[in-house]
Amino acid sequence: MKPQLTILGGGPCGLYAAHRALELGAAVTLFEKENTFGGLAAGHQLGGNWFDLGVHMLHAFDSEIFATCQEAMADERIEVPLKSHIKWGGKTYRYPLRGRDILAGIPPLTLARCLSGLLIAECDARFGDSPLGADAESALIELYGAPLYEFFFEDFTQRYWGIHPRDLSAEFVRRKMPRLSAVDVFKNLLEKLHLSKARNATEGALRFETLHYSKTGSETLPRSLAKRLKEKGASLHSASPVTIITHSQQLITGSNHGPLTGGVLSTLPLPHLIHALDPPAPPDILHAAEQLRFKPMTVYALLVKKNRCMDALYTYYRDRIFHRVGEPKNAGLIIRPEGHSTLIVETTCEIDDPKWSGAALPQIIRDLQAEGLCQPEDIVSHHLIHATHAYPIFAKGFEPHLQAITTYLSQFKNLRSTGRQGAFTYPNMHSAMRMGATAAEELLTS
Numbered sequence: 001m002k003p004q005l006t007i008l009g010g011g012p013c014g015l016y017a018a019h020r021a022l023e024l025g026a027a028v029t030l031f032e033k034e035n036t037f038g039g040l041a042a043g044h045q046l047g048g049n050w051f052d053l054g055v056h057m058l059h060a061f062d063s064e065i066f067a068t069c070q071e072a073m074a075d076e077r078i079e080v081p082l083k084s085h086i087k088w089g090g091k092t093y094r095y096p097l098r099g100r101d102i103l104a105g106i107p108p109l110t111l112a113r114c115l116s117g118l119l120i121a122e123c124d125a126r127f128g129d130s131p132l133g134a135d136a137e138s139a140l141i142e143l144y145g146a147p148l149y150e151f152f153f154e155d156f157t158q159r160y161w162g163i164h165p166r167d168l169s170a171e172f173v174r175r176k177m178p179r180l181s182a183v184d185v186f187k188n189l190l191e192k193l194h195l196s197k198a199r200n201a202t203e204g205a206l207r208f209e210t211l212h213y214s215k216t217g218s219e220t221l222p223r224s225l226a227k228r229l230k231e232k233g234a235s236l237h238s239a240s241p242v243t244i245i246t247h248s249q250q251l252i253t254g255s256n257h258g259p260l261t262g263g264v265l266s267t268l269p270l271p272h273l274i275h276a277l278d279p280p281a282p283p284d285i286l287h288a289a290e291q292l293r294f295k296p297m298t299v300y301a302l303l304v305k306k307n308r309c310m311d312a313l314y315t316y317y318r319d320r321i322f323h324r325v326g327e328p329k330n331a332g333l334i335i336r337p338e339g340h341s342t343l344i345v346e347t348t349c350e351i352d353d354p355k356w357s358g359a360a361l362p363q364i365i366r367d368l369q370a371e372g373l374c375q376p377e378d379i380v381s382h383h384l385i386h387a388t389h390a391y392p393i394f395a396k397g398f399e400p401h402l403q404a405i406t407t408y409l410s411q412f413k414n415l416r417s418t419g420r421q422g423a424f425t426y427p428n429m430h431s432a433m434r435m436g437a438t439a440a441e442e443l444l445t446s
């Protein structure tokens, strides 16, 4: 008898876990609640054009995973040099943001304060032994100094997450914030003043990355992976939400789709997994699950009558209602009709607030106009794409809740909860895929 693996959720993590399980000789069944596979990376065909939830491009950092994706996408894959910007204080900088770019937007006096704060923070970190503070605010001050925290990070974090840094965990800073080192900033300064040699070519090359995309956007990768899985005998079920997960004697024994034997790999949001358990989890675990929150996101997907709106794949904004706008045509996406382009306008939000409901459209259009991306009369149509679980929120004090849930789930010997939602973390697609492969290996080889 072949070993069995049931996978809950058909995003990048679940799909790649299925691929690895087939390689290991297992019989694979996968349940996905949506009509299409891909999760956050799924494509959305709206009004004849493809839209992503953000411009979703594959990184080639994990060579094994990249080779599988490359083979699955075949000649649909296109290579795109990374070109992204951040607009801040009326100026455009490259993104990922470099230290000197953050500092370049600061008035001279504030810059002097920020630099000295950064230097003191850096010396403290090098010669002291202080662990990161109790919350994101103290962690950011320890890392970057108070002036830079007040000037850059405090307002930006509050606007992006809708949460003040003092209410976010220090873990958030470790996993999600850009690193800025005083040493790098001074090196850049010296380089600029011709007082030090320019950095070598290898280091320079790392600043340029090739990303992987397709003429129909992010939909190609999950579609082609799912097609290959089916060809190899996996049993994939879309439009099949998992709402009940039964267990007995420390084993998962079934779901609302029927009994199951063998391993179970869940990529469901952790709170959903806990709430689906039957018999129910103990009250303290149900309570812990309620404390794990996710930041929703609404994408305003616009068709515009303009050949090109920006000179980048996407641009980050610090002072606008949206935090990022992508123009996937610049990455090779085919747009219909000719002479048009599409804009993917990303806003973090709360469910049912004006950004979520679409009521923020007039403000979105005003901000797009103010940024010179398009005029109101250029907008031909708009659609909304929602994600309820776009980002896990590392709220202050989330760690013990996550730990309690992880410890509780570890009693189920045939279960692994993984991926972005199942591990409550921030991977890119290739890292989520690697998490899926590792969990499949653990379940099938233990």
Ligand SMILES: Cc1cc2nc3c(=O)[nH]c(=O)nc-3n(C[C@H](O)[C@H](O)[C@H](O)COP(=O)(O)OP(=O)(O)OC[C@H]3O[C@@H](n4cnc5c(N)ncnc54)[C@H](O)[C@@H]3O)c2cc1C
Binding pocket: 008, 009, 010, 011, 012, 013, 014, 031, 032, 033, 034, 037, 038, 039, 040, 041, 053, 054, 055, 056, 057, 058, 059, 240, 241, 242, 243, 267, 268, 269, 272, 346, 390, 391, 418, 419, 420, 421, 422, 426, 427, 428, 429, 430, 432
């Ligand atoms: C705006 C944005 C832009 C991004 N851009 C990039 C990028 O350019 N490149 C990159 O590499 N990564 C990018 N990412 C990250 C990428 O989206 C994730 O790493 C990846 O989707 C995680 O895969 P996953 O399978 O772990 O989770 P998900 O993609 O969230 O998949 C989970 C799946 O589980 C399903 N599910 C949930 N509940 C149930 C249920 N009850 N029953 C059955 N199925 C269920 C969901 O429908 C979903 O399909 C981006 C993320 C965001 C938010």
